[in-house]
Amino acid sequence: MTPTWVRLTELAAAVLFILALKGLSSPKTARRGNLLGALGAGIATVVVFFYGQSFYSGPIKHLPAILIALAVGSIIGWIAAKRVQMTQMPQMVALFNGVGGGAAAVVSVIEFLSSTTHESVAPLTATVFTVLVGSVSFSGSILTFMKLQELMTSRPVVLPAGRYITSLAALATVASAVLLVVHSSNTLLYALLGLSLLMGLLLVLPVGGADVPIVISLLNAFTGLSVAASGYVLGNTLLIVAGTLVGASGTLLTRMMAAAMGRPLTNTLFGAFTAKAVTSSGSSEDRPVKSASPDDVAIMLSYARKVIIVPGYGLAVAQAQNTIRELVELLSAKGIAVDYAIHPVAGRMPGHMNVLLAEANVPYDQLKEMDEINPEFPEADVALVVGANDVVNPAARNDKSAPIYGMPILNVDQAQQVIFLKRSMRPGFAGIENELLFDQKTSLLFGDAKESLTKVVNAVKGL
């Protein structure tokens, strides 16, 4: 039997996980919450070495190898987490999630291979569930990572007859899963493993652009559930509690994110199959746009009474957060009212932009959320859009065929004047043309966001 104190310590770890999630839902307690979670996980990891006869028929085997593997994984995780730039946070989370799902799948595979008798249906079902969902999460997360890291196109990829391929693969996966429960065999297990990995890819391929973060959150919930199922296989209550907590909270979080995008989850996942080809009235090259010099921008900003800044991912990639803060401080010193308008999915994940601006010490009270700032746009003399595109694209309101149709946007088009700082005329992450760029009241300043902003800052100083 497992000693009582071990089981009580596991209970303590489970409580710590609940407190961790609770803490993470409020800004004041978030950091402490995360540390409580880490404490719980640490305790659980130490205690597992003291398990009794319920798991090991003798003393724990391969102890040195286990400790080495533990150290290797911890060091890799630590270094990756310390080195990653804040802009690359979404793909890092996707990757961590993927390896977790992979680990859960492998645990169940080993448990299946090592047990000689498979007479009981319930544990077998749990095993099959872990392998299936863990593998989907693994391959799906890796593909998400590649999309965000731009190792492949971030656009939705729709295979010819993709809908049928996906349906067929799904059927085959479910069939092999059911067969495996009824008639357990190693061959079937490998077939299920392969099919599940394929399903993960097929599920994520058609998802593109701003929808990718929602998929990360969904896969996160998936991994949670597969961990819970692996806990059932092993008879470990801590894994059941931790996995289920993440599965349930992750599902809710995914729905909240989808709601922030103004579209149901099914639309996020399968929208690409039904969306028509992107429409654009006239190609971008032959349509005139109004470009402005840094001096023009400086003058427009300096003689405004109210300026709203819309930061986007382009600002973050250019590492221009500090430069924009400098510009805002200069303008505020002139008595101009300046606010930042933060779209819920600005950056590449909900809340990502808040993290990025917090990194540059932008005061919290200047960051206004979409619902708060939208009524203020008509009063703004200038809206300065830095490296954002999709979140201000009126097509989300007007163009029913646009893939982002229905997503709430920042009403930049209602400001008196609009300035875009952009690298090029290339469309945004979602890959659609922005009509606002061609509007009469819009001026464009092309170039790297940081260089452009530095020039504007100098021009404002020189006025």
Place this chain on the structure above:
Amino acid sequence: MDAISLLTIFILSIFVGIEVVSKVSAVLHTPLMSGANAIHGVVLVGAIVVTGKANNNIELALGLSAIVLAAINMVGGFVVTDRMLEMFKPKPAKKDEA
């Protein structure tokens, strides 16, 4: 433990999981996702259990790789979440200075 007890734990955990995050502010979506992501890294416990009773080299190799993957998930997850949240912290102090 019998199946019904495990099922009870499972069902109750669903309700707790939904309840604890139901009031999260949009600002914290990313850190919360990342923190929850780290929590499911405790699959490491399961990986250590199966590796500790591995009977042959295939099981051992698979088990060790699961330990490495799970440890990356757990340690990396908590560290990266802490880095994100670290940036939310100094704000009130900064405001007082200004």
